[in-house]
Amino acid sequence: MADDVYWDPEHLEEVVSQRARILGPAVWAAATPDPRPVISFAGGLPDIPSLPGEILARAARWVVENDEKEALEYNGTFGPRPLRQALAERSTGIEGIPVALENVMIVSGSAHGIGIVCETLLDPGDIVLCESPNFPGSMRTMRTFGAELVSVPMDGHGLRVDALEVELKKLADSGRRAKFIYTIPNHQNPAGITLPLDRRQRIVELAQEYRTLILEDDAYGELWFKQAPPPSLYSLSGGDHVIKVSSFSKILATGLRMGWTMASPAITSRMASVRYDMGSSAFLGRAIAQAIRSGDLDRHVPHLREIYGRKLGRMEAALREHCGTHCTWTTPDGGFFLWLLLDPGLPAGDVQRVANKKGVIVGGGPQFFADGRATNHLRLAFSYVATEDIEEGVNRLAEAIEEVAAAPAAK
Numbered sequence: 001m002a003d004d005v006y007w008d009p010e011h012l013e014e015v016v017s018q019r020a021r022i023l024g025p026a027v028w029a030a031a032t033p034d035p036r037p038v039i040s041f042a043g044g045l046p047d048i049p050s051l052p053g054e055i056l057a058r059a060a061r062w063v064v065e066n067d068e069k070e071a072l073e074y075n076g077t078f079g080p081r082p083l084r085q086a087l088a089e090r091s092t093g094i095e096g097i098p099v100a101l102e103n104v105m106i107v108s109g110s111a112h113g114i115g116i117v118c119e120t121l122l123d124p125g126d127i128v129l130c131e132s133p134n135f136p137g138s139m140r141t142m143r144t145f146g147a148e149l150v151s152v153p154m155d156g157h158g159l160r161v162d163a164l165e166v167e168l169k170k171l172a173d174s175g176r177r178a179k180f181i182y183t184i185p186n187h188q189n190p191a192g193i194t195l196p197l198d199r200r201q202r203i204v205e206l207a208q209e210y211r212t213l214i215l216e217d218d219a220y221g222e223l224w225f226k227q228a229p230p231p232s233l234y235s236l237s238g239g240d241h242v243i244k245v246s247s248f249s250k251i252l253a254t255g256l257r258m259g260w261t262m263a264s265p266a267i268t269s270r271m272a273s274v275r276y277d278m279g280s281s282a283f284l285g286r287a288i289a290q291a292i293r294s295g296d297l298d299r300h301v302p303h304l305r306e307i308y309g310r311k312l313g314r315m316e317a318a319l320r321e322h323c324g325t326h327c328t329w330t331t332p333d334g335g336f337f338l339w340l341l342l343d344p345g346l347p348a349g350d351v352q353r354v355a356n357k358k359g360v361i362v363g364g365g366p367q368f369f370a371d372g373r374a375t376n377h378l379r380l381a382f383s384y385v386a387t388e389d390i391e392e393g394v395n396r397l398a399e400a401i402e403e404v405a406a407a408p409a410a411k
Helices: 018-023 053-066 081-095 110-121 136-144 161-173 197-209 265-273 282-293 296-322 348-357 387-406
Strands: 104-107 127-132 148-155 178-183 213-217 242-247 259-262 337-342 377-381
Touching: 018 136, 053 282, 053 296, 081 104, 081 259, 081 282, 104 110, 104 265, 110 136, 110 178, 110 213, 110 242, 110 259, 110 265, 127 136, 127 161, 136 148, 148 161, 161 178, 161 197, 178 197, 197 213, 259 265, 282 296, 296 337, 296 387, 348 377, 348 387
Parallel strands: 127 148, 127 178, 178 213, 213 242
Antiparallel strands: 104 259, 242 259, 337 377
16 A cells, blocks of 8 residues: 555545636635634624523523423424514514514524525626625625626715626626626615615616526625615515625524524425535524524614624724724724725735734625735724624724834835
8 A cells, every 4th residue: 555645635626626726725714713812804704792591591481381392303404484474474574574483594504595596597608797895705706607707886885886887788788698787775785875766776677677686695684774675676676686684693693503594485486496514404494493482582683783883883983092093994884894905005915914913804805806906995994803802803903004004015
């Protein structure tokens, strides 16, 4: 027997799938936390003290006492029926249109839901129109299915519908069409922008006119600070040609790995048909359903809005004091993120590297653009970091900005 291990990284490339080759060997999420005592503005993670352990424990106890047999069995590909029913009823009130059991499928978080949408709809070479900047995790998933991503620019009010129409017409003139339009209309990740009603209506009209679907990613929609967002694209379409993906990760806990999709019964059925996992957790699904039925979830969400609104206020005050001469930003209406634009001559990548050395972690701009173009943006997540650490983190970021600004290349 040869001493060499045959399945080294070079030989492994011969057998992995095309999707795995597209992704490469790097792992998407960090496998281990940074061992240093850092202040992280990098990840869109919930506030730790707000995690509703008692709500979930109470709901879990109810499930064990009242629904143990069904909760510990397979529940089918569409997901636990009690949670689907609870979401249909709750969503009918939120959306303002009837939402039925047949419109809802339970998934293991919104990333899983987006992956199922891609598996159902995309073939290699298909076109996806995506607003830019955008969430890199979703773009990564679409690329692995062989999709060609076409960026549609945003402005201070969100996705530019004039540019979207140009791209749709360009495709139509060449005998092609986009499989779907991907957008995050509420508290957009990373830009924090909430799309106004008139643009939402126009996107729905354009999708109908050019016979394409819309994938509406709504992980942050309920986390508004002062005013609820306009009606969803799903609502404006009458639930017809929009697939809406939502998550409990931001309004309950990331560790639950639970989310849901809403679409027409025909689309929902086709998405369920590509699954082979016998559905998401029956036990967790029933526990979350109980948290909804008891009113605990609806009492918890306003508490989260207060927490994140206060954290945003603390971050903006610190930025004005320490960084205001070197950057600008638009105050988000909700969500987890603030999209910082550095002044010309201050490369975001350099600021990110220096800040890292100083023990503050931020998100760099280029990863949020489908074309990876250079950008002077940094994404700051104010959700996870402890409130008392926000000012110190911003102060370290300001030191990094000053150091880069003083470097010869920045002159």
